[in-house]
Amino acid sequence: MTTLGLHHFESLLTNQMQLIIKERTIVCGRCSCGGCAEMKNFILGFFAATLIALGTYWSISDHPSGKPSPAKKAPLRYHCPMHPDYISDKLGDCPICNMRLVPLQEPPDTVQPDGPPGSQSDGSSTKISQDLPGYSSVQINPEQQQMMGITLGKARVMNLEKVVRLAGRVSSEPDNANSIPAKFAVSVRELFASSEFQHINKGDPILSMTSQEFTAAQADYLTALTSNEKPSRPDSQTATPERSQLDSARERLLRWDVSPDAIAHLERTRHPFPAFIVRSVSSGWVSNLAKPGTEVTAGNILYIILDLSTVSVLGELPEMDLPFVKVGQPAEITFNFKPGKIWKGTFDTKTRTGKVKVKFPNDSPLLMPNMIADIRIRCNLGKGLTVPESAVLATGERSVVFVAQGNGIFEPREVKVGSRLRQLYEIKQGLTAGEKVVTAANFLLDSESKLRAAPVNHGRQTPPQD
Structure with missing residues (x-):
């Protein structure tokens, strides 16, 4: 009454x-x-x-205790929804994100007229976490869990396999490249190979060139040939100087890769070739062709013939993946132009700077140097404890999971994570096999946990430091 x-x-x-x-x-x-x-x-x-x-x-x-019924109303305080640690006794904007401050709920340890200590008006309760500062355990009834979309997953022990992925570029093997230098100063006149990495056979023409030295060598040969045709004396016992000069001029042309057929043609016509045609010394893919009009000095490269029966893919490993990769591990190479096709290779070289080389046989004429490839290396890490990737909340300073304790209680717990494996995280410390962790809507639990723990953080009004 x-x-x-x-x-x-x-x-x-x-x-x-x-x-x-x-x-x-x-x-x-x-x-x-x-x-x-x-x-x-x-x-x-x-x-x-x-x-x-x-x-x-x-x-x-x-009034069984003799005390008045209405409890003394505490002063109203405000906090930022995005930064629960910021609390103020005045209404205004958050100095961190400029978001409007909202009224703060009563501290969870305040005795309210309608329920026990720590109870909330929405049917949930709070217990301050002693091991994780700034967080508190949260109890949520099943109806609210369903509305929030909370799902659970188990911490499981399983075989850990990390797949290291990186991009690479196809390169020819240095031992399979045949570089052809110019044997005398020339000027490139015309190219017979129409494109880079064109396949040619041995003896096919590659380019034509002109050279004053080549013209002079042909003139010397024709002069020696004319002198050699003069009748010699019958009593001559040794080779004539004219014969010796002819042989020397002929050897000079042969050293410059003038074919015997070309020399025979020169003898018949007695007309020097205006340009010298360079022919391939082997079969393969031509590369690094000198461009028309280029002056090439003796010893510089005219062209390169590549043997692409075996190629390499060069890439660079991320620093965090360096410990997992060992020389000799099998690797898989794929290309976007050939979906579903996998080339098998071997991890051949690893440097301290993270540069890697995967060597594999090339059974397709479509693989050319400088093509972009995707490399996958599977690394077996043994057994370990894992949780779904979505269960781990990384705050920058720590990694946190929410563990289901039963009766709607969710405990925040700091964990030490290891490798990230597909859609899983390896857990080094903080969980045991079989424990259930929140895998969806855990960010809502994180906000609620911080919000309910904020009133006991000594009423701080200073924004958190980065």
Whole structure:
């Protein structure tokens, strides 16, 4: 019974008493006996005792401890929804993100009239985490869990396999490249190979060139040939100087890769070649051709013939993957132009700077140097404890998971993570096999946990330092 109800009841009793006395006065108004006065005193005493009894009952039932009912209202404080650590006693904007401050809930350890310590108006409860500062355990009923979309996953022990992926570029093997230098100063006149990395056979023409030295060598040969045709004396016992000069000029042309057929043609026509045609010394893919009009000095490269039966893919490993890769491990190479086709290779070289080389046989004429390839190297790491990747919240300073303790209680726990494997994280410390962790909506639990732990952080008003 409230105070207002008690006063109303007291007023009703008083009015009823006055009516009774008035009726009694009307009935006995003509007599002068003392019975009416005694009856009036009896009625007044009865109603007074009734009022005292009701007041005592109300005091005992509504205030068993003798303390007043309404609790003293705490001063209203405000916090930032995005930065729960920032708390202010004045309404305004967050100095970190300029977001509008919102009223802060009562501290979870405050005794409220409608529930036990730590209970919330929405049916959830909070327990401050002692091992993880700034976080608190949160208890959420099943209906709220379903609305938030919370899902769970188990920490499992399994075989760990890390797949290292990197991009690479096809390169020819240095031992399979045949570089052809110019044997005398030339000027490139025309190219017969139309494109870079064109396949040619041995003896195919590659380019033509002109050279003053080549023209002079042809003239010397024709002069020696004319001199050699003069009749010699019958008593000559040794080779004539003209014969020796002819042989020397011929050897000079042969050293410059002039074919015997070309020399025979020169002997028949007695006309020097205006340009010298260079022919391939072997079969393969031509590369690094000198461009028309280029002056090439003796010893510089005219062209390169590549043997692409075996090629390499050169790449660069991320620093975090260097410990997992060993020389001799099998590797898989794929190309975008050939989906589904996998080339098998071997991890051949690894440098301290992370540069790697994967060598593999080339059974396709489509693979050319400088093509971009995708490399996959599978590394077996043995057995380990894993959780789904979505279960781990990385804050920058630590990694946190929420562990389901039963009865709707979720405990924040710091873990030490190892390798990231596909869609899993290896857990080095902080969990045991079989424990259930939150895998979806854990960011909502993270915000709620920080929010409920914020009021006990000494009411800090200073923005957190980065």
